[in-house]
Amino acid sequence: MSLIRLNAPVLLAVARAAGDLRPVDISRTTGVPQSTLSALLSGHRAPAAATLFALGDRYNLTHEQLLTTAAA
Template structure:
C-alpha cells in the first residue's frame, strides 16, 4: 500500500492553531524545518513517528493525515 500526506488537512489544522508558516509547524511538532518543507512540497513521505507527531500536535487522526494512493 502506498500513501501520502494530506497536506491540505495539515495546513488547515495548522492555520486553526495559529501556525501560519512551516517554521511554526516545525516548532510545534518538533519536526525539522527541512524535513517538513520536503513533506509539504510532496518530495518525501513521512514515517509513522512523524505522522504521530503531526496528529498529536493538531488533534487529528491518522485518517485525517494520510490517504492511500495507487502504487
C-alpha cells in the same frame, strides 16, 4: 501504483486554525525538522510513523486524516 503522502491541505488548514501560520511554526511546535516538513508538504517524501504521531498529537488529527494517496 499509489504512493502514501501527507495530506498537506488538511494539515495546513488545521495548523493555521491553531495559530501555526507558517511551516516554520509547525516545525517549532511539533519538533519535525523544517527540511522534513518541506519535503512532506511538497509531496517529495512519505511521512514516517514518528512524524505522523507528532503532527497528529499537536493538531488532534488521526493518521487517516493526515494521509492521502497519490499516483506514482
